[in-house]
Amino acid sequence: MTITHPGVPTRTGAPTCRFVRPGENEEERTEGRNVLGRVIYGHGGRAPVLHGGVPLVRAAMAGEGADRINEVWVTDRPVRGGRDGGLVYAEDGEHFLCATRIEPDGTYRDTVRGVYEAAFALMWRLGYTELLRMWNLVGAITGPNSEGVENYRDFCVGRAQAFESWSGRIAGMPAATGIGSLRPGIDLYFLACRSGRVRHLENPLQTPAHRYPARYGPKAPSFARATLLEQDGGTGPVLYVSGTASILGDDTVHPGDVERQCAVTLANIEALVSPENLRRHGAAGGFALTDLDCVKVYVRDAEHLDAVRAHCARVLGGVRDIAFFNVDVCRPDLLVEMEGICR
Numbered sequence: 496m497t498i499t500h501p502g503v504p505t506r507t508g509a510p511t512c513r514f515v516r517p518g519e520n521e522e523e524r525t526e527g528r529n530v531l532g533r534v535i536y537g538h539g540g541r542a543p544v545l546h547g548g549v550p551l552v553r554a555a556m557a558g559e560g561a562d563r564i565n566e567v568w569v570t571d572r573p574v575r576g577g578r579d580g581g582l583v584y585a586e587d588g589e590h591f592l593c594a595t596r597i598e599p600d601g602t603y604r605d606t607v608r609g610v611y612e613a614a615f616a617l618m619w620r621l622g623y624t625e626l627l628r629m630w631n632l633v634g635a636i637t638g639p640n641s642e643g644v645e646n647y648r649d650f651c652v653g654r655a656q657a658f659e660s661w662s663g664r665i666a667g668m669p670a671a672t673g674i675g676s677l678r679p680g681i682d683l684y685f686l687a688c689r690s691g692r693v694r695h696l697e698n699p700l701q702t703p704a705h706r707y708p709a710r711y712g713p714k715a716p717s718f719a720r721a722t723l724l725e726q727d728g729g730t731g732p733v734l735y736v737s738g739t740a741s742i743l744g745d746d747t748v749h750p751g752d753v754e755r756q757c758a759v760t761l762a763n764i765e766a767l768v769s770p771e772n773l774r775r776h777g778a779a780g781g782f783a784l785t786d787l788d789c790v791k792v793y794v795r796d797a798e799h800l801d802a803v804r805a806h807c808a809r810v811l812g813g814v815r816d817i818a819f820f821n822v823d824v825c826r827p828d829l830l831v832e833m834e835g836i837c838r
């Protein structure tokens with residue numbers, strides 16, 4: 496549990512988000528804060544645009560029985576938006592949100608590498624040198640590309656090459672999500688910030704993803720299990736938790752058993768956000784599962800949606816913003832994946 500000091504303004508507070516559902520009022524839900532960008536987890540699968548001067552991502556994530564949300568990213572500082580080629584972005588002087596879409600074209604790796612490198616160049620040029628959190632929503636994630644290689648593995652190659660070529664400048668890989676979406680193509684969006692406030696965390700129960708053995712693909716996935724962002728103004732840090740699944744070490748555990756996969760996933764997150772793990776990484780504070788907010792839960796099979804909703808309600812209880820999607824996970828034997836933000 497972090498200690499917060501009520502009444503202290505959080506003017507350089509970390510970007511956080513609110514899930515605005517159809518029929519809800521965005522102004523009310525975001526308490527009139529400035530919008531850094533919006534991500535519609537809906538029926539889209541179209542290139543992001545600047546809408547009201549800030550990025551609007553339109554991802555195809557909402558199938559039947561799933562939620563449809565507008566994930567609205569907010570900040571307390573004035574926001575300025577822009578476009579650079581296929582990238583749309585917004586910045587507030589401390590934080591940067593950027594989005595793009597990669598259309599399917601046989602294979603992904605070269606395009607992914609090029610798009611990641613263009614995005615890194617833009618953030619670098621604008622002075623945002625540390626990655627905070629990335630989302631990759633990948634159509635047919637476990638399906639084959641035109642060469643018969645799994646799309647996720649193909650994507651991981653391009654992403655790893657981009658990180659390799661920027662390794663002298665970008666210090667560490669951030670928290671991320673790589674998850675299925677319902678239309679071909681990849682929707683990519685990410686947050687970055689000025690330097691000096693970020694720490695990337697691993698999970699003692701899991702092999703770091705960037706060290707997964709080659710049987711999971713020619714290039715290991717480039718992400719950390721979580722990213723911690725220190726805030727100014729007396730408030731505690733914010734922890735962005737990566738997409739987390741039923742993996743111990745590097746093995747999928749409990750294939751075919753959605754309840755057990757939920758339990759392992761939540762236990763993984765609990766260990767990751769715990770005070771012991773933060774201490775292991777040289778950081779003070781720490782969190783419990785009940786500190787999670789902005790939780791997104793990805794369920795591979797529609798028939799498991801009710802069971803997963805019930806499991807999360809039991810364990811996470813009072814979380815205000817939680818949404819469930821029926822999409823593929825990055826390994827065919829993973830039935831469920833969860834992510835969130837602790838603050």
Ligand SMILES: C=C(O[C@@H]1C=C(C(=O)O)C=C[C@H]1O)C(=O)O
Pocket residue numbers: 631671672673674704716717718737738739740742825832
């Ligand atoms: C579930 C896992 O990986 C998923 C894939 C990720 C990626 O490739 O960016 C990040 C987190 C998860 O969404 C895992 O390897 O534990």
